[in-house]
Amino acid sequence: MNPDVLSAALLAVITPLVEARRPGAAEGLTTADLPLERPKNRDHGDWASNAALKLAKVAGANPREFAAEIAAGLEAVEGIDSVEVAGPGFINIRLDAAAAGALAKTIVEAGDGFGTTDARADEIINLEFVSANPTGPIHLGGTRWAAVGDALARILASQGARVTREYYFNDHGAQIDRFARSLIAAHEGAPTPEDGYGGAYIADIARRVALAYEGDIDALDPAAKQEAFRELGVNFMFTEIKQSLHEFGVDFDVYFHENDLHDSGAVERAVARLRELGHIFESDGATWLRSTDFGDDKDRVVIKSDGNPAYISGDLAYYLDKRERGFNRCIIMLGADHHGYVQRLMAMCAAFGDEPGVNLQILIGQMVNLVKDGQPVRMSKRAGTVVTLEDLVEIVGVDAARYALTRSSADSNLDVDLDVLQRRTNDNPVFYVQYAHARTHNVGRNAAASGVDRSDFAPETLTHETEAALLGALQEFPRVLAYAGEVREPHRVARYLEELAGLYHRWYDNCRVIPQGDDPIEPVHRTRLWLNDATGQVLRNGLRLLGVGAPERM
Known part of the structure; x- marks a missing residue:
């Protein structure tokens, strides 16, 4: 019995009980008003609800007495084994084995679609992440956002949202000029400029620029040479970034x-829109946004007194551009060093008449540190001063890197232990989950060789305690996905998969899919094969949403 069916049964029991006490009081009552959750202690049953406590006042009833009446009604529902009232009015529900076990077949038949929904079909999301400056390889912070952002996009899409992954290509400003000067210095054999970029990649890009330029690049005047190295250098660097990603x-x-x-007039359009809304004013020869009206700590200069756009002008233009492209949810992932921008960006959102936290959401990611032999890893072979995406992948591979960066909350600092990620042991979380998936396939291969197939399904035979625990966890997968999408936290999927893997390994140790010795094949063996395959399907679905492979052999 899935939670939607159970919620419907709960609603069907509660509605007449409320109406009998207070006619009309149950009008508008829906399953959303009747929370169901998995008890932390499995001894308390399969599901728990505080509906009696929540609705006692509406019904004009004593919560515990009301819970007892609800329990009596639920006990008559097919598929429910028992209902108990605990404490001041909590309702603990235990399903019978057949109702609980039916989930295994549901999952197998749903396949890749298990856990998906269209609940977020009204959300048109622009998800901007990574957006590393094209002045060097992607460092670990950007790598973390690549893993987390892509996983979040997959999870949101699984819940019906239309997601566009967007990379903001910062090819305007002082850092690009410093990059070009650094390339020229490397080309000419001069020292790296004091405010420039170092590392072997700079010399490599400089060589490629000189070879790609049509003509003698050294014959150009300084301004033309700067522009040539800027344009070609940025293109080469960004091509590398895209390939690495x-x-x-x-x-x-x-x-x-x-x-x-800046070239399309988008900044001017944004200023004009805000002026129409009454949020732009002139002072000291500059154009200002009155952002203090929307919670900012000070008003912001949009166009400086010399006529040049201030930094925030690009943010205004870019946000308006996204909204005009039809996105009703704009999610931006920023590094910890951008935390100070959140307040002004939210004020900007409100100034356009939008709702901060709804139309615009900012996610902040913290630092990542690599640890090997108990010591921090600080140097890159190619970038010199920072460890890059390529460095991490070279050491542990794509799957381990993505999983390690996704399994922890992005708003907390993360230490990645390279020694752990290189082990093929249970203390390596990605190995632990992938091995569980591979084991489900191994069980399936051995079952086929022994003549056990899925021709029979008798869910009432799944009575072992490890089967109840495994089914309970499998049931949670759709809810985990829904919540991970709602709170924008892909790590919840990874942690769920680790818990599921642990429950599967314990079930594997206690329940046989293949008969022992000359024992005959019975319905319980075939039904356990359904449960085995259902677990493999959920592990596979979850790993796919994290962008991690699900090997069939290990």
Whole structure:
């Protein structure tokens, strides 16, 4: 029995009980008003509800007495084995084995679709993440956002949202000029500029620029030379960034160029819109956004007194551009060093008449540190000063890197132990989960060789305590996905998969799919094969949403 069916049964029992006490009081009551959750202690049953406590006042009843009446009604529902009232009015529900075990067949038949829904079909999401400056390889912070952002996009899409992955290509500003000067210095054999970029990759890009330029690049005047190294260097660097992300399993739908905002008149349009709304004023020769009206700590200069756009002008133009492209949810992932921008960005959202936290959401990611032999890893072979995406993948591989970066809350600092990730043992979380999936396939192969198939399904035979625990966890998968999407936290899926893997391994140790010796094949063996395959399906679905492979052999 899935939670939707159980919620419907709970509603059917409660509605007449409320109406009998207070006619009309149950009008508008829905299953959303009747919470169901998995008890932390499995001895308390399969499901628990505080509906009696929540609705006692509406019904004009004593909560515990009301819970007893609800329990009596639920006990008559097919598939429910027993109902108990606990404490001041909590309701603990235990399903019979057949009702609980039916889930295994449901999962297998749903296949890749198990856990998906269209609940977020009204959300058109622009998810902007990574957006590393094209001045060097992607560092670990950007790598973390690549893993988390792509997983979040997959999870949101699984819940029906239309998600566009977007990379904001920062090809405008002082850092690009410093990058070009660094390339020229490397080309000319001069020291790296004091505010420039170092590392072997700079010399490599400089060589490629000189070879790609049509003509003698050294014959150009300084301004033309700077522009040539800027344009070609940025293109080469960004091509490398895109290739690195692709090999990491992350591809974007849109690469948005910051320069386009300034070349297309988007900044002027954003200022005009805000002026129409009454939020722009002039002072000291500059154009200002009155952002303090929307919670910012000070008003912001949009156009400086010299006529040049201030930094926030690009943010205004970019946000308006996203909204005009039809996105009703704009999610931006930023590094910890951008935390100070959140308040002004939310004020910007409100100034446009939108709702902060709904139309615009900012996610902040914390630092990542690599640890090997108990010591931090700080140097890159190629970038010199920072460890990069390529460094991490070279050491542990794509699957381990993505899983390690996704399994912890992004708003907490993360230490990645490279020694653990390279082990093929249970203390390596990605190995633990992938091995559970591979084991389900191994069980399936051995079952086929022994003549055990899924020709029979007798869910009432799944009575072992490890089977009840495993079924309970499998039932939770759709809810885990829904909640992970709602709170924008993919790590909840990873932690769920680790728990599921542990329950599967315990079930494997206690319940046989293949008869022992010359014992005959019975319905319980075939039914356990359904449960085995259902577990493999959920592990596979979850790993896919994290962008991690699900090997069939290990």
